[in-house]
Amino acid sequence: MTDTPTASTKIADFVATLKPRYENPKAAMMPLLYEVQARKGFISPEAESEVAELLGVSETEVHEVVTFYPLLFKRPVGKYHIQFCHNISCSLVGAEPLIDLLQKELGVGPGEVTEDGLFSYQRAECLGCCADAPVMLVNEELFGRLTAEKVKSIIEQIRAGKKPENDTPLTDTDETDDPVLSVNFKIPNAASIKIAESRGAYKALRKAVREMEPQQILEEVKSAGLRGMGGAGFPAGLKWSFVPKDPSLPKYLCVNADESEPGTCKDREIMRRDPHRLIEGAIIAARAIGVETAYVYIRREFYEPGRILEGAIQEAYDAGYLGKNILGSGFNLDIFTHPGAGAYICGEETGLINSLEGKKGWPRIKPPFPAIKGVFDKPTIVNNVETLSNIPYIINNGVAAYRRRGTEKSPGTKLFGVSGHVKRPGIFELPMSFPLKELIYGVCGGIRNGHTLKAVIPGGSSVPVLKADEIDVKLDFEALQAAGTFLGSGGVIVMDDTVSMPWALEVLERFYAHESCGQCTPCREGVAWMYDILRRMNNGRGRKGDVDLLVDLADNIDGQTICPLGAAAAWPVQAMVRKFRDEFDQLCS
Numbered sequence: 048m049t050d051t052p053t054a055s056t057k058i059a060d061f062v063a064t065l066k067p068r069y070e071n072p073k074a075a076m077m078p079l080l081y082e083v084q085a086r087k088g089f090i091s092p093e094a095e096s097e098v099a100e101l102l103g104v105s106e107t108e109v110h111e112v113v114t115f116y117p118l119l120f121k122r123p124v125g126k127y128h129i130q131f132c133h134n135i136s137c138s139l140v141g142a143e144p145l146i147d148l149l150q151k152e153l154g155v156g157p158g159e160v161t162e163d164g165l166f167s168y169q170r171a172e173c174l175g176c177c178a179d180a181p182v183m184l185v186n187e188e189l190f191g192r193l194t195a196e197k198v199k200s201i202i203e204q205i206r207a208g209k210k211p212e213n214d215t216p217l218t219d220t221d222e223t224d225d226p227v228l229s230v231n232f233k234i235p236n237a238a239s240i241k242i243a244e245s246r247g248a249y250k251a252l253r254k255a256v257r258e259m260e261p262q263q264i265l266e267e268v269k270s271a272g273l274r275g276m277g278g279a280g281f282p283a284g285l286k287w288s289f290v291p292k293d294p295s296l297p298k299y300l301c302v303n304a305d306e307s308e309p310g311t312c313k314d315r316e317i318m319r320r321d322p323h324r325l326i327e328g329a330i331i332a333a334r335a336i337g338v339e340t341a342y343v344y345i346r347r348e349f350y351e352p353g354r355i356l357e358g359a360i361q362e363a364y365d366a367g368y369l370g371k372n373i374l375g376s377g378f379n380l381d382i383f384t385h386p387g388a389g390a391y392i393c394g395e396e397t398g399l400i401n402s403l404e405g406k407k408g409w410p411r412i413k414p415p416f417p418a419i420k421g422v423f424d425k426p427t428i429v430n431n432v433e434t435l436s437n438i439p440y441i442i443n444n445g446v447a448a449y450r451r452r453g454t455e456k457s458p459g460t461k462l463f464g465v466s467g468h469v470k471r472p473g474i475f476e477l478p479m480s481f482p483l484k485e486l487i488y489g490v491c492g493g494i495r496n497g498h499t500l501k502a503v504i505p506g507g508s509s510v511p512v513l514k515a516d517e518i519d520v521k522l523d524f525e526a527l528q529a530a531g532t533f534l535g536s537g538g539v540i541v542m543d544d545t546v547s548m549p550w551a552l553e554v555l556e557r558f559y560a561h562e563s564c565g566q567c568t569p570c571r572e573g574v575a576w577m578y579d580i581l582r583r584m585n586n587g588r589g590r591k592g593d594v595d596l597l598v599d600l601a602d603n604i605d606g607q608t609i610c611p612l613g614a615a616a617a618w619p620v621q622a623m624v625r626k627f628r629d630e631f632d633q634l635c636s
């Protein structure tokens with residue numbers, strides 16, 4: 048994103064700056080396509096041919112990428128292109144009436160451009176800012192906590208040729224005592240390296256390169272019991288240990304900053320408020336694994352966090368924490384950001400790797416696992432932003448300090464993003480095993496507008512829902528699994544007694560149907576089918592047998608696909624129907 052050159056730069060020169068970043072020039076496809084889009088407004092068939100020639104690949108290879116990703120425009124868009132989130136967290140707090148209003152104000156439907164060429168809009172699947180819902184992006188600027196008045200005013204101001212006022216508050220954050228990840232969240236300008244260094248940034252890196260061997264770093268992270276925070280909870284140190292030790296073999300680290308699971312909005316706050324913690328964690332991880340090139344795969348919709356992160360990476364280069372011979376240690380590392388293009392599947396680690404290589408984001412069959420064969424077929428570690436951001440603390444303070452919080456198997460702290468019907472949505476750092484009930488009623492102030500709790504999705508949209516009487520549970524990997532659900536990505540979605548479960552499930556399945564990459568038949572056909580059934584149920588056309596058909600479909604998708612997106616679509620169906628069956632039956636008599 049910082050790669051965007053001035054319009055006068057020759058496109059071939061731009062390509063020349065990109066190519067050295069990648070073992071295979073095809074991987075420059077996405078940044079190049081964005082550049083073409085920025086220059087021409089959209090990607091025409093002629094532009095596809097030009098890109099093919101510049102990268103030395105076939106037109107078909109370019110076309111399959113352009114048609115796969117929603118944020119690569121195939122047609123002209125307005126001067127102001129609006130993406131309005133209609134996913135669960137935004138819909139719970141009134142996105143739909145606002146989208147209706149926007150459509151009325153603009154006088155065009157989704158995908159259309161106003162006659163004056165000023166506006167176009169599209170419905171967006173989760174923008175990753177769930178605690179600030181409802182949200183929309185106007186070009187690269189995010190507007191949150193939207194109301195009808197705000198939407199109207201933004202449109203009016205743009206029409207009047209003004210820059211619209213943006214009163215979106217900074218996402219509410221808090222932590223209990225002894226935080227690990229959010230200590231700098233409320234410090235002004237903590238993204239600047241001077242402030243970050245004054246608060247201890249890069250101290251752990253000094254220790255890691257001067258006092259520790261790579262294997263010692265790995266053992267320390269392993270002993271700390273750091274779990275992957277991207278959803279699956281796989282132990283980070285153990286994953287690193289699978290990478291072959293052969294020093295002659297290039298290896299890669301991919302930082303997963305795709306953050307697209309609805310309800311999840313924590314990595315964004317790390318990148319915008321304390322990017323040096325992530326960068327330092329990534330450098331230490333790279334040192335432990337023997338990596339000399341790392342990529343941060345960041346969803347394109349994170350314009351502001353992306354700019355902040357890229358500024359911080361440049362500062363880290365300038366300070367000698369990145370580049371050649373880091374801190375005189377002989378260790379070299381480059382970190383490059385690489386943009387996604389609006390496809391949730393690219394958060395799945397092998398979809399991410401294919402996307403990074405300039406292909407459509409189809410997940411790969413495992414094994415081989417990325418630790419053996421990943422980016423450019425080389426050993427690769429994919430780790431979530433939050434996972435890596437824990438590492439400086441572990442290196443500075445040691446295993447015992449990290450393990451002081453949480454449980455034996457789920458140690459440390461976790462960032463929870465809370466959205467939906469609580470009085471105080473936000474991002475909260477809590478010790479692992481914090482009680483869910485206390486998060487909702489204590490930290491988040493309870494249910495808003497005098498309503499009562501109906502249900503909670505505790506770990507991002509894919510995990511099984513909990514009923515109000517099931518929330519006496521601790522927030523850690525093991526306790527939630529024992530309760531029949533998952534900690535997942537820590538995106539807690541709270542629903543009050545006004546919510547219809549068939550409606551909520553339709554919103555969720557619309558997302559999964561839209562995001563299925565189409566590679567596996569059970570997911571491609573089955574999830575779309577589940578969405579169709581839910582749509583007709585909610586539109587008064589439910590048929591006898593529909594509820595059983597829905598569950599049957601979910602059961603036949605779960606576990607039958609290359610990646611877990613199919614399961615992620617099936618679990619909400621299985622749990623919601625089992626726990627709220629009456630509501631579904633009523634629509635199908």
Ligand SMILES: Cc1cc2nc3c(=O)[nH]c(=O)nc-3n(C[C@H](O)[C@H](O)[C@H](O)COP(=O)(O)O)c2cc1C
Pocket residue numbers: 274275276277278279280281283303304305306307308391392393394395396397429430431432434435610611612615
């Ligand atoms: C459909 C799907 C989407 C995913 N999206 C993300 C994501 O946005 N961010 C993330 O870190 N992990 C995501 N994951 C998990 C990754 O595949 C992978 O497990 C993770 O990045 C590993 O990092 P960790 O071990 O540090 O958690 C997703 C998985 C699936 C199946």
